Amino acid sequence: MNATHSLSRRQFLGQSTLATAVAAAPLILPSRLLGQNAPSKKITVGIIGCGNISDSHFPVLLGDPESVRILAVCDVDRGRRDAAAARVNKEYGNRDCKTYADFRELNLRSDIDAVFVLCPDHWHAFIAIDAMRNGKDVYVEKPLTLTIREGRALVEAARTYNRVTQTGAQSRSRKPFRDAAEFVRNHGLGKLDRIEVDIPDNNRFCGATWKPEPVPAGLDWEMWLGPAPWRPYTSIGCHYNFRFIADNACGQVTNFGAHGLDIGQWALDMDNSGPVEVEGHGEFPSSGLFTNATKVDFTVRYANGIPMHCRTNYEAGNATVRFVGERGWIHVVRDRVIASDNSLLREMQQPNKPLQLTVSNNHHDNFFACMRSRERAISDVEIGHRSATVCNLGQIAMMLGRKLRWDPAREEFAGDDMANRLRARAMRAPWSLA
Numbered sequence: 001m002n003a004t005h006s007l008s009r010r011q012f013l014g015q016s017t018l019a020t021a022v023a024a025a026p027l028i029l030p031s032r033l034l035g036q037n038a039p040s041k042k043i044t045v046g047i048i049g050c051g052n053i054s055d056s057h058f059p060v061l062l063g064d065p066e067s068v069r070i071l072a073v074c075d076v077d078r079g080r081r082d083a084a085a086a087r088v089n090k091e092y093g094n095r096d097c098k099t100y101a102d103f104r105e106l107n108l109r110s111d112i113d114a115v116f117v118l119c120p121d122h123w124h125a126f127i128a129i130d131a132m133r134n135g136k137d138v139y140v141e142k143p144l145t146l147t148i149r150e151g152r153a154l155v156e157a158a159r160t161y162n163r164v165t166q167t168g169a170q171s172r173s174r175k176p177f178r179d180a181a182e183f184v185r186n187h188g189l190g191k192l193d194r195i196e197v198d199i200p201d202n203n204r205f206c207g208a209t210w211k212p213e214p215v216p217a218g219l220d221w222e223m224w225l226g227p228a229p230w231r232p233y234t235s236i237g238c239h240y241n242f243r244f245i246a247d248n249a250c251g252q253v254t255n256f257g258a259h260g261l262d263i264g265q266w267a268l269d270m271d272n273s274g275p276v277e278v279e280g281h282g283e284f285p286s287s288g289l290f291t292n293a294t295k296v297d298f299t300v301r302y303a304n305g306i307p308m309h310c311r312t313n314y315e316a317g318n319a320t321v322r323f324v325g326e327r328g329w330i331h332v333v334r335d336r337v338i339a340s341d342n343s344l345l346r347e348m349q350q351p352n353k354p355l356q357l358t359v360s361n362n363h364h365d366n367f368f369a370c371m372r373s374r375e376r377a378i379s380d381v382e383i384g385h386r387s388a389t390v391c392n393l394g395q396i397a398m399m400l401g402r403k404l405r406w407d408p409a410r411e412e413f414a415g416d417d418m419a420n421r422l423r424a425r426a427m428r429a430p431w432s433l434a
Contacts, residue, residue: 043068043368046112046136048103048127049119050075050084052240053141053168057116058084060364062091068368071112074100075119077239078218101220103127107134114371117141120242121249122228125150126431132163137371139364141168142262143254144384148392148411149424151385153433158381166367166377167384169262171319171334173363180323180332181267182357183348189325192306195267196322197260198313199252202294204241208287210234227431237289244290247425250395251292254388257310260319261394262379262387263332264308266357267323271383274390274408275300275308282398298394310394396422 045061047054050073061068070088075081081099088097100106107115107130115131117124117140125145128138138158144167145151158165171177184192212232215221221233228247231237242248243255265271280298285291299309313320322331328340330348339345360366360378370377389411396419397404405414413419427433 042066043371044111044113045070046072046074046106046109046115047084048074048106048115048117048131049123049141050077050080051118054084054116054118057118057364058087061116062088065092070097072098072100072106072109074103074106076101076220076223102223104130107131107136110135112136114139114367120224121146121254122242122247122425123226125154125433126227128154128165129157129433132157132161132165135161137164137367139166139168139367140381140384142258142384143250143388143391144381145388146249147424148389150433151388152411155381155385162374164367164370164374164377165381165384166363166370167379167381167387168363169259169379169384169387170363171259171263172266172378173360173366174334175361176332176335176337177263177266177321178357178359179348180321180330180337181263182353182355183330183344184267184323184325185269185355185357186353188327188344188347189323189330190327192323192325194306194324195264195308196324197257197264197308197310198316198320198322199256199260199296199310200316200318201312201314202244202252202290202292204236204244204290205294206236206241206244206285206288206290210236210289225428227425227427229426230428234289241290244292246291249292250391251296252312253293253296253310253395254391256316256319257296257391257394258387260321261308261310261390262383263321265383265387265390268302268304268306268308270302270408271386274386275302275393275406276408277301277403277405278393278397279403280310280394280397281401284398293395293398296394296398298397300390300393308390392423 045068047070061070073081073084085097085099089095115136115138117127117138121143124140128140131138145154213234215233237245244251278298278300282293282297283295284293296310296312299307301307318334320331320333322329328344330337330339330344337345358378366378393406400419404416404419407414
C-alpha cells in the first residue's frame with residue numbers, strides 16, 4: 001500500500017465518516033463534491049471489490065481510456081487487489097494504480113469521481129454511503145443492499161448529497177428486456193394476467209462437515225465480515241460463496257431474481273412503489289454453513305391484482321421473465337424474446353408506441369452520461385431499492401412461511417412485528433446505520 005494513502009485503524013476511528021454511524025450528521029463539503037459541477041471530461045474511477053463480479057466491469061472500464069481512468073482498487077484480500085492493480089497497470093502501461101485494503105482510504109481521495117461497489121451484499125450500503133458522503137457518484141452491483149432498511153438509507157444519502165447512482169441491474173440496458181417491458185406497458189398483451197420469473201438453482205453446496213480453517217495470509221477476515229455476525233473462517237464460506245449465507249446475501253433470489261423481478265417492476269410501472277402482498281415457501285438447508293434457500297417459491301401481488309411469481313427452475317441458466325396476458329405470452333431471456341405467436345413479436349418491434357421507456361444500450365455509458373448531466377440513471381437508487389425490496393419480501397415470506405401484507409408507501413408489514421423486524425439486520429460494532 002502506498003504510504004501516502006495509509007491510515008491506521010485507530011486513525012480511522014477518529015476520521016472516517018463510517019466509524020460509528022454511516023448516516024450521521026451531514027458533512028460540509030465543497031460544491032464540487034456536492035455535484036454542482038459535472039465531472040471533468042475523463043471520469044476517474046475507484047473499484048471496491050476485486051472478485052468474481054469485477055471481471056464483467058474491468059474490460060468495459062479499461063476499454064475506453066480516453067473517457068474513463070481507473071485510479072485505484074480496493075479489496076480485503078491482498079492477492080485479489082494486487083492482481084486487479086496489475087491488470088489495470090498492464091492495460092495502461094504504467095504502475096499508477098493504487099491499492100487499498102480499507103475502502104475508507106480510497107473514498108477519501110478527492111481525485112476520484114466515481115466508485116464501483118462490487119463486494120459482497122452485506123457491505124453495499126456502508127461503502128456506497130461513505131463514497132457519497134465523500135463526493136463520489138456510485139455504481140452499486142445488484143442487489144442494491146442486503147436489507148430493506150439499508151436500501152432506504154442509501155436512497156436518502158443519494159438525495160441528500162445529490163449523487164448519481166446506478167444499480168447493476170444491467171437487464172434494463174438490454175433491448176429484449178426493454179422491448180418486453182415497453183410492450184406490456186402499452187397493453188400489447190391486452191389485460192396482463194401474471195408475471196413468471198424463473199431463477200437457477202444453487203451452484204454451490206455445503207454439508208454439515210465443514211471445519212474452521214486458518215485465515216490465509218493476506219486476507220483481513222475481520223474486515224471481510226464487517227457488520228455481519230462473526231464466524232470462523234472457512235474457505236467454503238468466503239468470496240463467491242457469500243451469496244448462500246443469509247448473513248451476507250439472500251441466495252439466488254438476489255443473485256438472479258434481482259434481474260428478473262426488476263424487469264417485472266419496470267413493466268408494471270412500479271419503480272417508485274411495489275407489491276401489497278407476498279407469500280411463499282422455500283426449502284432451506286437444515287445443517288451446515290449455507291443457510292439460504294435451495295428451492296425458491298414465492299409470489300408477490302400488486303394492488304391491481306397482478307401476481308409476480310418467482311421460483312427455482314433447475315433448467316434455467318439465467319433469470320427469465322414471462323409475461324402472460326389475454327393475447328398470449330412473451331418470454332424474455334438475456335439475449336432474445338420468444339412469444340406464443342410471432343405476430344406479438346412483430347407488434348413489439350413497431351416504432352412510435354404511445355408510451356416509450358427510457359433507452360439505455362450500455363449500462364456503464366448510461367451511468368457516465370448521467371454523471372455529466374446530473375440526471376438520474378436508468379437504474380437509479382430508488383429503482384434499485386424497490387427491486388431489492390421485492391427480493392427481500394420473498395425472502396422474508398419464505399422464512400416465516402405465511403402470507404404477509406406490505407405497505408409500499410410506508411415500507412412496513414401490516415400488523416406483523418416479526419416480519420417488520422426482518423426489514424433490518426443486527427450489525428457488529430462499530431458498524432451502524434442508525
